[in-house]
Amino acid sequence: MGRLVRILIVSLAVALLLSGVGWGQGRLVVGVPADVDGLDPHRTVAAATFQVVCNIYDTLVEVTPDGRLVPGLAASWEISPDGLQYTFTLHQGIKVHTGRDLQAADVAASFQRILNPATNHPRAADYRVIEAIETPDAATVIFHLREKNPAFLSNLAMGWAAIVPPEAVAEAKFRPIGTGPFTFLDWVPDSHLVLRRFPDYFRPGEPLLDEVVFRVIPEPSVGIISLKTGAVDVLSWLAPQDVASVKADPRLKVVESPMNGIYLLALNNARPPLDDRRVRQAINLAIDKQAIVDGVHWGQGQVIGSHMPPVSPFYAELTDIYPYDPDKARQLLAEAGCEEGFELTITLPQPYDFHIRNGEIIAQQLERVGIRVRLEVMEWGNWLDRVYFGRDYQAATIGHTGRLDPDPFLNRYTSDSRENYMNYQNPDYDELVKVGAATLDMEERVRIYRRLQEMLAEDAVAVYLMSPNLAVGMRANVSGWQIYPIDILNLRRVYKEE
Amino acid sequence: MRAYLLRKAVGMVVTVLLVSAISFFVLQVVPGDPAQVILGTEASPEALEDLRRQLGLDRPLGPRYWAWLKGLLRGDLGESLRYQRPVLELLGERLPVTLVLTFAAVVLAMTAALPVALLAARHAGTPVDLLVVLVSQLGLALPPFWIGLLLIILFSLKLGWLPPGGYALPGDGTVLSYLVLPALALSIPLAAHLVWILRQSILEVIEREFIRTARAKGLPENLVYYRHALRNALIPAMTVLGIHMGALLGGSIIIEQIFSLPGLGRLILFAVYNRDWPLLQGGVVFMAAAVVLVNFVTDLVYGLLDPRISVSDT
Numbered sequence: 001m002g003r004l005v006r007i008l009i010v011s012l013a014v015a016l017l018l019s020g021v022g023w024g025q026g027r028l029v030v031g032v033p034a035d036v037d038g039l040d041p042h043r044t045v046a047a048a049t050f051q052v053v054c055n056i057y058d059t060l061v062e063v064t065p066d067g068r069l070v071p072g073l074a075a076s077w078e079i080s081p082d083g084l085q086y087t088f089t090l091h092q093g094i095k096v097h098t099g100r101d102l103q104a105a106d107v108a109a110s111f112q113r114i115l116n117p118a119t120n121h122p123r124a125a126d127y128r129v130i131e132a133i134e135t136p137d138a139a140t141v142i143f144h145l146r147e148k149n150p151a152f153l154s155n156l157a158m159g160w161a162a163i164v165p166p167e168a169v170a171e172a173k174f175r176p177i178g179t180g181p182f183t184f185l186d187w188v189p190d191s192h193l194v195l196r197r198f199p200d201y202f203r204p205g206e207p208l209l210d211e212v213v214f215r216v217i218p219e220p221s222v223g224i225i226s227l228k229t230g231a232v233d234v235l236s237w238l239a240p241q242d243v244a245s246v247k248a249d250p251r252l253k254v255v256e257s258p259m260n261g262i263y264l265l266a267l268n269n270a271r272p273p274l275d276d277r278r279v280r281q282a283i284n285l286a287i288d289k290q291a292i293v294d295g296v297h298w299g300q301g302q303v304i305g306s307h308m309p310p311v312s313p314f315y316a317e318l319t320d321i322y323p324y325d326p327d328k329a330r331q332l333l334a335e336a337g338c339e340e341g342f343e344l345t346i347t348l349p350q351p352y353d354f355h356i357r358n359g360e361i362i363a364q365q366l367e368r369v370g371i372r373v374r375l376e377v378m379e380w381g382n383w384l385d386r387v388y389f390g391r392d393y394q395a396a397t398i399g400h401t402g403r404l405d406p407d408p409f410l411n412r413y414t415s416d417s418r419e420n421y422m423n424y425q426n427p428d429y430d431e432l433v434k435v436g437a438a439t440l441d442m443e444e445r446v447r448i449y450r451r452l453q454e455m456l457a458e459d460a461v462a463v464y465l466m467s468p469n470l471a472v473g474m475r476a477n478v479s480g481w482q483i484y485p486i487d488i489l490n491l492r493r494v495y496k497e498e
Numbered sequence: 499m500r501a502y503l504l505r506k507a508v509g510m511v512v513t514v515l516l517v518s519a520i521s522f523f524v525l526q527v528v529p530g531d532p533a534q535v536i537l538g539t540e541a542s543p544e545a546l547e548d549l550r551r552q553l554g555l556d557r558p559l560g561p562r563y564w565a566w567l568k569g570l571l572r573g574d575l576g577e578s579l580r581y582q583r584p585v586l587e588l589l590g591e592r593l594p595v596t597l598v599l600t601f602a603a604v605v606l607a608m609t610a611a612l613p614v615a616l617l618a619a620r621h622a623g624t625p626v627d628l629l630v631v632l633v634s635q636l637g638l639a640l641p642p643f644w645i646g647l648l649l650i651i652l653f654s655l656k657l658g659w660l661p662p663g664g665y666a667l668p669g670d671g672t673v674l675s676y677l678v679l680p681a682l683a684l685s686i687p688l689a690a691h692l693v694w695i696l697r698q699s700i701l702e703v704i705e706r707e708f709i710r711t712a713r714a715k716g717l718p719e720n721l722v723y724y725r726h727a728l729r730n731a732l733i734p735a736m737t738v739l740g741i742h743m744g745a746l747l748g749g750s751i752i753i754e755q756i757f758s759l760p761g762l763g764r765l766i767l768f769a770v771y772n773r774d775w776p777l778l779q780g781g782v783v784f785m786a787a788a789v790v791l792v793n794f795v796t797d798l799v800y801g802l803l804d805p806r807i808s809v810s811d812t
Contacts (some may be wrong), residue, residue, distance in 0.1 A: 037772070045540075120537065120549055122538045123540060124545075125540065188760060189765075190760035191665040191759070192664070192665065216664075216758055217663065217758045218755050222650060222662055222757070225651065225662045226662045226664075228655060229655060231661055231663075381529065381530030381535060381771065
């Protein structure tokens with residue numbers, strides 16, 4: 001009887017196969033771990049959304065894989081000597097997906113939408129520095145700023161600064177209309193999203209693909225199988241443990257790059273005994289960061305010493321300050337009056353597996369110097385409430401990703417920042433952040449932001465663990481894939497060799 | 499009969515209303531702020547306050563529940579905070595996937611379980627029986643996500659017969675091929691449970707007097723099993739099926755997650771992570787209604803299977 005059932009199933013499967021299971025030809029299928037939460041770049045904070053909509057919309061300025069700012073919709077720009085006026089000249093022949101020409105007024109309208117409180121743009125604060133926008137002719141946009149802002153230009157390259165033409169506004173969440181290399185075709189939530197080539201894209205010869213499908217695959221192991229069977233051409237995120245097996249498969253390849261982000265063990269500097277710098281330093285000395293990179297992330301990352309990833313030009317190399325040294329850690333704990341150790345609760349965010357596992361390894365390492373760790377796993381929304389905004393915690397694992405400018409990375413440690421969840425208080429630090437945010441000279445800025453990183457490391461504000469790598473898996477016939485320092489999947493120059 | 503149906507219907511409505519009230523108030527106690535999730539960690543307190551007002555989250559709980567209830571009576575479950583679309587529409591979009599999956603799983607499970615259970619019962623105590631018992635135990639013990647992964651590895655990776663999950667893309671041919679593996683994964687634990695229950699109850703029924711009478715009358719053994727024993731043994735199986743169906747209709751989150759299917763389960767999971775209260779509330783009430791309805795249908799089917807269990811007014 002069992003055999004009969006098996007035969008039935010098998011013949012059913014064969015019948016379905018014969019009836020034509022399409023695997024998709026002439027298009028690129030990209031497996032992504034999470035779905036977009038809408039398609040309006042002005043109304044989301046979801047990384048999954050920016051990854052996709054960067055193909056539908058353009059920004060005035062763009063960033064290259066190595067972090068340089070280059071022309072986007074703007075063919076060129078000029079900054080006044082006082083740093084208060086930015087004049088952009090638009091490319092010629094930019095078409096909106098509806099077929100008409102993009103005008104300077106559309107760019108102005110898009111920024112007015114960002115600044116309009118009714119839009120609820122989550123990052124509107126980044127653009128509040130704009131005092132007025134002028135459009136003297138159809139190809140020129142002039143921004144007048146209230147004050148000097150060295151981050152302004154790079155903020156224009158972020159996905160949430162996309163130029164959304166007025167005709168897209170009404171249904172921007174579901175039917176995006178942009179100027180980008182691809183037009184929107186279809187979105188089935190939690191399943192897939194289809195984009196089609198925009199023939200009138202303003203950069204001749206681009207894009208190279210006819211159609212792109214983003215397929216949501218939440219389960220990483222199924223993602224790998226989908227890649228190996230060819231059900232997807234690209235898997236936008238490889239779990240660290242899968243990188244080696246994808247590399248070993250001759251039909252596949254991996255494109256990888258260090259990420260513009262860091263993982264850390266946050267410490268509540270206001271909570272005893274962590275308010276004692278020696279205790280925080282002891283915790284830093286007691287943690288073998290390389291063991292975490294190897295044990296949790298399969299070597300796919302780099303140890304760091306402060307709150308900045310090595311890909312940033314502002315990065316300061318500070319990994320030597322706290323080498324792995326449990327003996328010295330015990331000694332510092334004794335000096336701080338914690339000879340007997342103490343109880344430490346680490347709050348771990350669900351469903352972020354790697355943060356949870358980071359915490360598990362840290363717990364074992366801290367036990368060795370007499371710190372008794374209790375691990376507390378907390379669902380993300382709850383974690384945000386309790387740890388990030390409530391500051392009601394002792395220690396927590398988490399990650400931070402960055403902008404192109406170093407200020408958003410480091411201004412969270414100023415005394416009055418709402419996001420200073422580690423409760424760091426240092427008037428010198430506060431002062432220097434202000435100076436940095438108003439300095440235009442690049443060399444001077446590098447010096448300032450490196451000094452800020454040193455201050456964080458010296459005070460052992462947190463345990464800065466590592467900067468992870470991003471690995472993208474793909475079929476061997478996919479070419480032109482690039483990884484950017486901001487979280488986008490730019491498919492303009494990607495193609496498939498047949 | 500009419501009075502019975504009426505009483506049942508009132509009971510069902512009351513149950514669903516109770517569930518809706520409890521879930522509504524419990525959800526408000528859960529930590530996490532939808533405005534915070536929408537605006538992210540960099541939002542200013544003023545922007546958060548504004549958004550909460552726009553979403554109606556600043557109003558007191560009582561009036562909010564009342565407004566929601568009035569909407570429910572009109573067939574309006576409100577609007578999702580995150581998708582900014584009617585909840586009913588979103589549930590409706592996901593329902594077909596879940597429905598097809600559920601029914602396919604039930605049909606597969608029943609088709610497999612009936613003959614296997616009969617076979618085991620007729621050969622009770624023999625190695626055949628032992629094997630069936632062992633395999634069904636195994637089917638009960640294996641977690642569905644593991645079964646799902648094994649099926650994907652076998653049928654997609656090794657054999658290349660079926661897609662490893664997802665839903666058909668435009669121009670991809672038949673949708674059915676995408677549903678075979680998930681339906682199979684869902685049906686295995688259910689089939690195992692059914693085999694277990696059916697075998698047991700056939701063995702019990704077969705000892706009863708009416709079976710002895712039937713045999714004494716010279717009825718062929720096949721007829722004894724199929725007409726008399728099986729029919730009576732189906733009643734406990736229906737209960738098991740009813741329980742599973744209720745749960746399956748709410749969407750099998752794990753199976754949908756593994757097979758990347760856009761069903762109800764993942765919609766509800768999305769609502770939880772995004773603190774999308776109206777969507778979550780709508781999903782919970784929908785699930786409650788599905789369970790209550792399936793239980794009611796199960797009651798009616800009992801009556802069909804066994805005339806002694808009558809849905810009467812007593």
